[in-house]
Amino acid sequence: MTRKNGWVAGLAAPVMIAVMLLSAGSPRVAASDQPSAANAEVKIDNFVFGPQTLTVPVGATVTWTNKDDIPHTTVSTDGVFKSKVMDTDEKFSYTFTKAETYSYFCTIHPKMTGKVVVQ
Amino acid sequence: MSSFFPTRGFLGTGATFAADINLVVQLIMGAALITGLVLAKQKRYQAHGICQTTVLLLNLLMIGLVMWPSFRQVKPSFRKVVHNWYYTAAAGHAVLGITAELLGLYIVIVAGTDILPLRLRFKHWKRWMQTELVLWFIVLVSGVGTYYVWYMAPVR
DSSP states (O other): OOHHHHHHHHHHHHHHHHHHHHHHHSOOOOGGGSOOOSEEEEEEETTEEESSEEEEOTTOEEEEEEOSSSOBOOEETTSSOBOOOBOTTOEEEEEOOSOSEEEEEOSSSTTOEEEEEEO | OOTTSOSBOSSSSSOBHHHHHHHHHHHHHHHHHHHHHHHHHTTOHHHHHHHHHHHHHHHHHHIIIIIHHHHHHHOOOHHHHHHOHHHHHHHHHHHHHHHHHHHHHHHHHHHHOSOSOGGGOOSOHHHHHHHHHHHHHHHHHHHHHHHIIIIIGGGO
16 A cells, blocks of 8 residues: 555544544434435324324325235224225325325224324 | 224223223123122013013114124125134124024013014923023123134234
């Protein structure tokens, strides 16, 4: 290694280490907490809506898919949207046009709850 | 589910309000039927008739308001009933329950009215009523089982 190359490597190494440390130290944000693309998905699996809290931009369409082998529904607590009973692999979609937090639940199993945050 | 009721139940099991109310009412009706049996043993037949008929009619109301709408909502196909306990429990309970309710109505009609012709009336009162009582308690147990499968087992 020449003296010049060694100097560049000596400078680059701490920069790379600093970048790695910075990225490692930055707070990890769950995907569900960030406004995601215009289309988002919620899976109903083992009696749980996943993710339980989904953040989407205004105009986003959220699709719920029932992955359980028993029926579920998706109904907002304030009556904004209401799915029919979804069988296995059936889907329900709703487009959110207003920034608000929408709480929803399954009417057959009311312990199953979720939230869509529209920003 | 019927919109007469709020959504969340009050027994803390994850069931709907309607299912919780139904469970409590069914258990009370079971106790009332035992009371009716005691009344018959004491030869207080009029009180016995009123007690058992009230239970039968109240159950008809619970079927119409809670159980039938719940069952119809999930629309179980034959394939699902055979392969999935969730549906098997409900379908089994429905078949037994409808049988018990119809048999009960038949007994009440024969015992309390003269509508049916003689050839359609039974004579062995005790045997018919005992059969109905045993069937009713089998239905009660299967109903508690259905409640467990639908609401308690999934959230354990």
